[in-house]
Amino acid sequence: MLEDYLDLNRRYLGLTNCFIFNEKKVELDIVPKQLFNSAISELYKQAYKKSDLRFKRSSLEEICPALIFNEENIIKGINRDLGSNVNNIKAAYNEVDRLRYERFNKLIDSKFTDEKLLALLYKFELRSDDEICRMVTENADVPTIFEYILGIIWYKISEKKGKILDYFKLSLDANLLPVTHAGGGEADIVYEYDSTSNYPEHNLLLEATLADSTNQRRMEMEPVSRHLGNHLLRTNNINTYCVFVTTFLHINVIGDFRGRKNLIYCDPQNPDKWITGMKIIPLSTEDLKNIIEYNITYSYLYQYFADAHKSNEFHPQKWYDNCIKIKNAQIIKANSRMSMVAEKKPPKYR
Structure with a gap:
């Protein structure tokens, strides 16, 4: 039975x-x-006793007095x-x-290798939902799984530094697999970085979506900038920025994010409190695949994104193609020339 x-x-x-x-x-x-x-002996005694509590909403202590924390x-x-x-x-x-992170790292090493992550990104692009659920979990919808996989990828990009399980704005089950999607009002993932020789102390807001075409403009343009704007107003850390990841980059979504560089964002409750300019970097899943394939780490990406934000190019497609698109990055072009001489896995870039 x-x-x-x-x-x-x-x-x-x-x-x-x-x-x-x-x-x-x-x-x-x-x-x-x-x-x-601590309560097992008492629970054994009660196991076969008649109880009316089955039909009532009862606390653990009411069910068994020994079940007290x-x-x-x-x-x-x-x-x-x-x-x-x-x-x-x-x-x-x-x-x-500590043990939870130990389990999570083992889960990543066994279930979410680079090869499996690349395969999953490809399946997200095709929207092979049944296959995605089979590979990850049947207990979450595909947008939630996409957010979870993005978090794992970024954790690996960050060389497994940081408390990613705390940064997730989604709930995980006891096996550390996703269950529910992040609620509104905050970015999907808020990654916290301490100061290093490669970047200052800052937070990175990661926003993930599978919405495409017109739906992406309607669903993402306002929330993404609002999440970042409110976060900047709250923390006053001008180094904090956002990375927006999707399977399809809408040209006008890129344009809106690029335009935020020169716009003022005000506190809706206090117009006298405001910030000037926001850095929002749009990435496609193809970019993520290149980051994984070339083993590029966040220590390199931080400055790469900073340079893209500082550029004077404002046409959205040209800005993305020439300043952001990972495939066109000098680091990959240089490595491609190296690969023609010696066929080996690209070295880790920092």
């Missing part, structure tokens, strides 16, 4: 964000495991299972977070 409803049961359990599915094994995630471990028990359980030596709940969650 359970096998007949295997997929349905898996989906229901997955909604709790408490269970990890590893091949044929199902196990509780770290913190839920400690919560239920006890910080001391959680900390002890985590130390026991992980061999750690934390002494407060914040440190315990930091340890859980």
Whole structure:
């Protein structure tokens, strides 16, 4: 009976964000495991007792008094299972977070190799939705998956620096796969960068869409600039900018983003508070594929995008073709000449 409803049961359990599915094994995630471990003996006693709570909306404590979140028990359980030596709940969650990123990096290395990411980008361009879901997850729609894949690509471009799981504005299940799309009012992904020798401290707003033609103009032109404008007004960091990624770049969407360089954006609640100019860089999935194929890192891209923004070209197509399009970048042209001499994978550019 359970096998007949295997997929349905898996989906229901997955909604709790408490269970990890590893091949044929199902196990509780770290913190839920400690919560239920501390109450397991009492739960066994109640397992076959009649209860009217099944038909009521009840708290965990009402269902079983032992199901109380006890910080001391959680900390002890985590130390026991992980061999750690934390002494407060914040440190315990930091340890859980460390393991979460460890799992996520393993997931990327196994499920989202460069080859698979390239294949997925191609399928996004074709809108092979069934194949995309089969390759990633059946529990999210394709626009949400596109946002998730963009985040993974940018995490790899950033050499796995930064807390991408925190930067995502979407919910993930216990297996760290996407579930729901980001809500309105904020960019899809806000990537935070500390200052380095290659760039200053700043945030990068990543906006992803699969909308094409007229729909792209209607759906993306206003929200993208609004998200960036409000973010700049809120943070006052003039180095923050936006990268807009899509399978199809509409010429007038490029033109609108380019024109933002010379426009004022005001706080709608306070017209006396405003910023001048916004940097919005449009990229296609073809650009992403070239970035992956040539192993280009963010340390190079930051200055590349900065130079594109500073250019004096304002015709949208010429600006994109000559200043942004990755295939036309000098770094790729130089490497193409090298490849004619020696056939080998392009080196990592920083």
